[in-house]
Amino acid sequence: MNTNGKPRVLIIDDEDALRGAVKRILEREGYQVATAENGSRGIELGTREEYDLALIDLKMPDYSGIDVLKEIRRQKPNTVCFIVTAYASYETAVEATKMGADGYILKPFTPEELLNHLTSGYKKRLLILEAEALKHEREERLLEIAFERTRLNTVINSLADGVLVVNTDGEVVYYNNAAMTLLNLHDVVIGRPILEELPAEIREIIFTNFTVNVTEKKSFSVEVELKPKHELVVEATLSPVLRHNGQLSGVVIVLKNISTFKKVEHLKSQFxxxxxxxxxxxxxATLGFLNIILNKEMSLTRDQELDFLSRSRHRLASLLNMVNDLLDISRIEMKTITREIRELNLNNIITETLSLFTAEIKKKDLSILYDQEGLQITIRADYSEISRLITNFISNAIKYNKQSGTVDIKCYAEKHYSVFEIADTGIGMRPEEKDKLFSEFYRAKNEFTKDITGTGLGLSIVKRIIDAYSGKIEVESKYTEGTRFRVFIPMDLNEDEINN
Amino acid sequence: MSLIAIIDDDPDILDASSLILKTKGFEVITASNPVDGYKIVKEHKPDLIILDVIMNEPDDGFFLAQKFRREKITTPIIMYTSISKTLGMQFDKSDMVPVDEFVEKPISPEALVAKVLKFVKQPVEN
Incomplete structure (x- = not known):
């Protein structure tokens, strides 16, 4: 009968002989026995630890067995207790049972009678323990489920994607904060009809694709522009929630904010x-010229032909420049450029670059103001990029200058920056032109610029180079008077700070 | 004699188109931006306008066409286009795009002349 260790019995009786006899009998049968010689000792032992079984004498000098029983039951409700008495009466039996006694043993008893009582008492005890364990397990599981639920809620609420669940009556049964923010809904209460407040595109999918006869787990997606001009675009994915029997019980709507993606996509296609x-x-233009030259009916003069051919060559040459500029931009953007970071002397690069433009400077009769006696400015950068940057600025300052104008070049240190400054006395810009200056293909167009050629990419390349070195650029310009650029490149840049 | 106005910001296209049409005996006037284009049309009342879509802005050719129609200038308009399709512009004759014909650049003399002859008579060759 004893499966998990010896059953533990507590005998509480003031009769020494009886205690001793019962102890011997039970120990012989494999019980582990403790004894108490009076009621208070009995309460002490019986409440200190949990016994499987307790035999309590009804009449003891200090306490009545009923009080001992009450106390033990109060503190150890799972101990199976028997009242033992020589004075059996109907009333005491009823009272003992009311107080929670599990049995009533009459003195005198034979060892067999005693053992019968204890065997069935112990069976009861085992059942109680099993029920206890089950109850405990169930409570634990409920706790776990509750915990799991909170955790899931936390997870879903911290998602950047919106989650909204709607039942077949069109009532909201679950949502997270992101869904409310994206859909701009407030004070949504679980159980409230929500379909009317959803974007029409989403409603449409629900009405057409999620009818009662849906049995397949198939999702539908739609792009919804919640705020115009790509300011807020979401991709809504709707999936059915099916019951065990395959019937539709609701729809999960997941909302993903794809605004940035759409903006980038738009910029890309614009570009x-x-x-x-x-x-x-x-x-x-070139094909147009060639078509005319080759067309017999046009019968061009030799001079006209030559004019068209040289203009074609000019257009093709600038097309080639543009393609090269585009490749440079793409290389900077894709970050496949291998930069060779060295200490560069800015003054030397400027002098070097100016010498390449001698012919153009002479042709326009420009005065170049460049004080080379000042402090030598060095920067840590890639030679070809800095040289490209300075070339683009000097070339612009010459191209857009007036006949006999000046180009004023300075370089100096300011705070943590090496500064390259170049001012021209050229056509200048209106404020609205200044904003577009660094955009790809933007070229100032006015009566002065008709004959100035360029790819419209020079300054956007410059901007990308400056960005790569975490630098900045300032522009001052007065329409018809001239433009001044200041380029700031941080000193002491570490190699890994340069945007490779 | 039919007068044709060409409005395009690309001087090479202007010259090539002018030459083709002049060779065919048309009289041609040109402008290289929408403002001048508007002026020459108002002043010379051409029989046909050839108008580039993209000049300073990606759609200022369309705006100029709309402006002509608003001012009840009903002169037929042929529009020069190059990439407007990718910008998602509509290419049907409509109130938004009140032009009569489109010519895709580059221009072949035959195609240009064929389109022009839909609107003006072939001048008598000398």
């Missing part, structure tokens, strides 16, 4: 169109 237009213009 592609712009590039296509810029590339197509010289091709169209």
């Amino acid at each position: 592609v169109s712009m590039v296509a237009h810029e590339l197509k213009a010289p091709v169209a």
Whole structure:
């Protein structure tokens, strides 16, 4: 009968002989026995630890067995207790049972009678323990589920994607904060009809695709522009929630904010169109000329032919420049450029670059103001990039200058920056032109610029180079009077701080 | 004699188109931006306008066409296009795009002349 260790019995009786006899009998049968010679000792032992079984004498000098029983039951409700008495009466039996006694043993008893009582008492005890264990396990599991639920809620609420669950009656049964923010809904109460407040595109999918006869787990996606001009675009994915029997019980709507993606996509296609237009213009012009030259009916003069051919060559040459500029931009953007970071003397690069433009400077009769006696300014950078940057600025200052104008070049240190400054007395810019200055293909267009050629990419390349070195650029300009650029490159840049 | 106005910001396209049409005996006037284009049309009342879509802005050719129509200038308009399709512009004759014909750049003399002859008579060759 004893499966998990010896059953532990507590005998509480003031009769020494009886205690001793019962102890011997039970120990012989494999019980582990403790004894108490009076009621208070009995309460002490019986409440200190939990016994499987307790035999309590009804009449003891200090306490009545009923009081001992009450106390033990109060503190150790799972101990199976028997009242033992020589004075059996109906009343005491009833009272003992009311107080929670599990049995009533009459004195005198034979060892067999005693053992019968204890065997069935112990069976009861085992059942009680099993029930206890089950109850405990169940409580633990409920706790775990509750915990799991909170955890899941926390997870879903911290998602950047919106989650909204709607039942077949169109009532909201679950949502997270992101869903409310994206859909701009407030004070949503679980159980409230929500369909009318959802974007029409989402409603449409629900009405067409999630009818009662849906049995397949198939999702539907739709892009919804919640705020115009790509300011807030979400991708809504709707999936059915099916019951065990396969019936539709609701729809989960997951909302992903794809605004940034859409903006980038838009910028990209804008850029592609712009590039296509810029590339197509010289091709169209050249082909136009060639078509005329080859067309017999046009019967061009030799001079006309030569004019068209040289203009075609000019357009093709600038097309080639543009393609090279585009490749440079793409290399900077894709960060495939291998930079060779060295200590560069800015003054030397400026002198060197100016010498390349001697012919153009002479042709326009420009005065170059460049004080080379000052402090030598060095920067840590890639030679070809800095040289490109300075070339683009000097070339612009010459191209957009007036006949007999000046170009004023300075370089100096200011705070943590090495500064390159270049001012021209050229056509200048209106404020609205200044904003577009660094955009790809932007070229100032006015009566002064008709004959100035360029790819429209020079300053956007410059901007990218400056960005790569965490530098900045300032522009001051007065329309018809001239423009001044200041380029700031931080000193002491570590190699890994340069945007490779 | 039919007068044709060409409005395009690309001087090479202007010259090539002018030459083609002049060779065919048309009279040609040109402008290289929408403002001048508007002026020459108002002043010379051409029989046909050839108008580039993209000049300073990606759609200022369309705006100029709309402006002509608003001012009840009903002169037929042929529009020069290059990449406007990728910008998502509509290419059907409509109130938004009140032009009569499109010519895709680059221009072949035959195609240009064929389109022009839909709107003006072939001048008598000398």
